[in-house]
Amino acid sequence: MEHGKLLAPGHRACPGCGVAVAVRQILSATGPNVIVVSPTGCLETFTSPYGHSAWEVPWIHPLFENAAAVASGIEAALKYRGLKDTPVVVMGGDGGTFDIGFGGLSGMFERGHNITYICYDNEAYMNTGIQRSSATPLGAATTTSPAGKLSLGKMERKKDMPAIAMAHGLDYVATAAICYPKDLMQKVKKAVSFTGPKYIQVHTPCCVGWGFEPALTVEMARLAVQTGLMPIFEAANGEISAVRKIGRVRPVKEYIEKQARFKHLFNSGPEGLAVLERIQELANKNIAVWGLASRET
Amino acid sequence: MKLTVGAVVLPGTSKKTKTGLWRATRPVVNTKTCNGCGICVLFCPDSSISIADKTCQIDYEYCKGCGICAHECSQKAITMQEEGK
């Protein structure tokens, strides 16, 4: 079977779903010799109604908070089934990774299981209706952090999960985005070739949750990278080993203004603009700290 | 059909659902402009594009008409047209 079809068509993702794009790219890289674990979330819901599975590879959805722990159990068992060369890959959303699954993930990292944990980051609990997660970026409105008279959306910064993964001393941590499929696929191939716990975070824009036309999903991922808000890098043993430079750095406004989840920042007077400023500062800091610019500006 | 023990499901059974019925717009490929680069295949969320004879072919049974392929095509070979016209 074509690796590009290991996620079968007929699944129920929204048209233009960034997660579906990511998963197809990831499975193209792993091929059929893989066991996938997903926590509750968009991916699980749109691929597994009873009798209608989009998975052509073995796949298990346990609960919301325990994909990493369940993957640990599978990984431990495989050698007794003659399958020790079958990679175990988790594909979980930011909800099940950054928040409710955080403890179990840390445990899996710490125990050193041979598992590739891939987080598809659409920056909110999208499956249940666009509620705020710790991955929701500064200033974004969600249904549980809405803009209003007393609120400008989420006022906390995005939790830095890649840094947390790095702090566990993993041999491989990487970020990726669906707009650079060859990069993502290469990173997945590389990760599964290592033994030990690996973490890859893939930025997967959500047209419904962020508020933009479905056709722009890939472009939105590209803009996020080009503003510096989404650094693309690889790390090993707590140190950055490779960084993808941005060709032409774009101001964050070019990204933010295209999404309905930020529109309140443009009509809330000086306070809204101050948040926009803070977002630009975050991008500037990323560019400086990670060395994202191609040349001196 | 009887239910499975533990609600397990056989692989690829999502193909029973013809998501092509969801479309409001459909991608139309200009086969002369298309150079078979395959980037659309990597960006399609629905496994509904393949390259055959160096040309992009859309699987209209499943294509949801999201428009990513048209937007990302390196040759601007795909245009979105209203479904049913």
Added chain:
Amino acid sequence: MRKTSVLEGSVGVAEAVKACRPKVISAYPISPQTHVVETLAKMVAEGEIDADYVRVESEFSAASVVYGASAAGVRAYTASSSQGLLLMTEVIYNMAGTRLPVVVTGINRTVSSPITIQPDHQDTMAFRDAGIIQLYVESNQEAYATHIQAFKIAEDHEVLLPVMVCMDGWILTHCYEPLELLAPKEVDGFLPPYRPLYPLDPQNPVTYGSFADEEVMEFRYMVHAAMEKARAKIVEVAEEYRQQFGYYFGGLIEEYYSQDAEIILVAMGSVVATLKDAVDSLHNEGISIGLLKVRAYRPFPAAEVRKALAKAKVVAVLDKSLSCGHAGPLALDVKAAMYNAETHPIILSLIAGLGGREVDLQTVREIVNRCRAAARATDCDFFQLRSELV
């Protein structure tokens, strides 16, 4: 060769688990479960068990690890108590619905608040709706036997449900007594290798954990139907164990001099041993009393209970747990079973032994008095009647 030694109950459990050859063991420590999982860790470290021992960071993960291992097609085991057991709740419901035959030891300890490590059944009672088979053991020799039987019951293709072996913390686990351990060959002959139905395998991909809006009734019914099949299986496996090894602790129930008794005590767990002694003592005083041990709490042996209590005048159900705001869960289940019986003895719901409070012969005497008073009650009782005048 069989071996008899004076062993701590916890060690007996570890020996039983070792004999069953699990491939993945995972646990998070909590008193009074700790000695079981420490002994297993030592056994793995010494190469006595060929398994992966996954040292997780919470009980939620412990249960999840064995869930995953079972889905991948290997025999898996975990144990916990009290707070830790409750933390596994979501996963245990998941195991039952996904039909994974994991064995979990529920080492009984009560539940916070207040925090206390004392034993009672409040923890394992939290699982009575989940679809996990629950067997309560009376002694450490029974604990050893029941763990071996548990894997066999769980893995039977007509059952395929997780099994919880419930044993009183401290009272059993930390008590030293002579235990006879079977020879490894004997257990191998009794318990065949696990044959998973749908192991995760790229050669035969399946999807686990689908969402089923339309078929909930039917899937829940299937778990219930498996529980029904488990009734006969529990009895059959206990019989087989008796035939092969000479040990028997009851099937779904055990009747102890209850056939013609006027007063019948009903109980589960280690208190049964105390009650058997009390029954013996009270027989010497000519009191008509017997005991019904409930061994399988889920599936609940309603038919067997009805038959055992048919001729009693008063039934005293001792619960070591409480459904707060109502009554003892075992008593409630017994009463419900007896509603459809042909006879209707008086049934008392007695809460005794919460937080490890002692139940002894004196307690049983008081229970007997309570039962007799209840038996004397008529449809119309006069108070302060001056009987000398009539």
